[in-house]
Amino acid sequence: MWQQLIGFPKGWIEEQEGMKELWISLAVIVIMLAVAVLSVRKLVHFVECTKNHLLTVPISLMITGTSGLAIGLLLGLLSSFIMLWLGSIGEIIRAILMTILGYVGLRIGITKSEDILSFWKHESLAEPVLSSMNKIIDTNIAIDGRIIELCQDGFIEGSVLVPDFILHELQLLADSSDTLRRHRGKRGLEVIAHLQQLEQVEVIIQNTQYPETEPTDNKLLRLALDTSATLITNDSNLQQLGHLQHIHVLNLNTLASIMKPILRAGQIVTTAIIKSGKEAGQGIAYLDDGTMIVVEDSQSYIGQECEVIVTSVLQTANGKMVFAKLHRSE
Numbered sequence: 001m002w003q004q005l006i007g008f009p010k011g012w013i014e015e016q017e018g019m020k021e022l023w024i025s026l027a028v029i030v031i032m033l034a035v036a037v038l039s040v041r042k043l044v045h046f047v048e049c050t051k052n053h054l055l056t057v058p059i060s061l062m063i064t065g066t067s068g069l070a071i072g073l074l075l076g077l078l079s080s081f082i083m084l085w086l087g088s089i090g091e092i093i094r095a096i097l098m099t100i101l102g103y104v105g106l107r108i109g110i111t112k113s114e115d116i117l118s119f120w121k122h123e124s125l126a127e128p129v130l131s132s133m134n135k136i137i138d139t140n141i142a143i144d145g146r147i148i149e150l151c152q153d154g155f156i157e158g159s160v161l162v163p164d165f166i167l168h169e170l171q172l173l174a175d176s177s178d179t180l181r182r183h184r185g186k187r188g189l190e191v192i193a194h195l196q197q198l199e200q201v202e203v204i205i206q207n208t209q210y211p212e213t214e215p216t217d218n219k220l221l222r223l224a225l226d227t228s229a230t231l232i233t234n235d236s237n238l239q240q241l242g243h244l245q246h247i248h249v250l251n252l253n254t255l256a257s258i259m260k261p262i263l264r265a266g267q268i269v270t271t272a273i274i275k276s277g278k279e280a281g282q283g284i285a286y287l288d289d290g291t292m293i294v295v296e297d298s299q300s301y302i303g304q305e306c307e308v309i310v311t312s313v314l315q316t317a318n319g320k321m322v323f324a325k326l327h328r329s330e
Helices: 010-056 059-086 088-111 113-125 139-144 147-152 164-174 179-196 216-227 236-244 252-259
Strands: 135-137 159-163 202-206 230-233 249-251 268-276 283-286 292-296 305-316 319-326
Touching (some): 139 147, 147 179, 159 164, 159 216, 164 179, 164 202, 179 202, 216 230, 216 236, 236 249, 249 252
Parallel strands (some): 135 230, 292 319
Antiparallel strands (some): 268 283, 268 305, 283 292, 305 319
16 A cells, blocks of 8 residues: 555556565465475384384284274274264264273283283184194104004094105005015005004095105105194104204104113113124124114123123214123122
């Protein structure tokens, strides 16, 4: 207005007013952009911090906490239905109930995480058959035969899986022209037939689709992974490969070694000298469990029962080897 009083043209005045509005608009846009940038940075920082925090939270707490939150929200939703007749006030009460019950469920899920997981674990163990109770046997175990006694006495539970490629391998051995191989193959087939007659375990012939050219050990490991089963073997190399792939492996040779009587230096054992040893004067004897004893200066006692005193015990991959000498009383 004052511009008109002092004689400024009307068009010029309107142009100045337009420029003023333009600068105000630009200032508002700049402020909004600055606020938006800061908000995005804050949001990104919040998301990053939340992600880092969640990575440190145990998965068990996340599962139970989320489950408790979901149950609480569901209870809040169901309990609020009786207030539908209140209209908009009922909607507010519904939101309050869902918030309170959801928070309570979340806190209970986090606080009682261990109890909830222990209950679920107990319930799952109550199932009669679990995949982790399945056992897979290889060719050596079938030929070995000791698994029959282990199943009869209840040391092996669940189902015993016999892969079809193991049956095929035993059949090839049984049809071999070599007498020893033929005997081993027939022995393995007889052991499996015996296992099928036991009431303590269920024998399942497991059909597979693995390539025939793939090595048997690889197929056994793949089947153990696919079925989450325990592999039973007496092959230490197969056991090592299984452990590398986080497969539970039971080695019967290791079990037999653990169950052998503990011999210590100075212990006196009565045994029979069976044959000569590799070194001059040595004699070889065996305990009832098959443990070999190397006896010094006992070659002349072959065929006789003697008292020997243990001098040392050597643990090898194939079992224990005992060294001893003749015990001569005063």
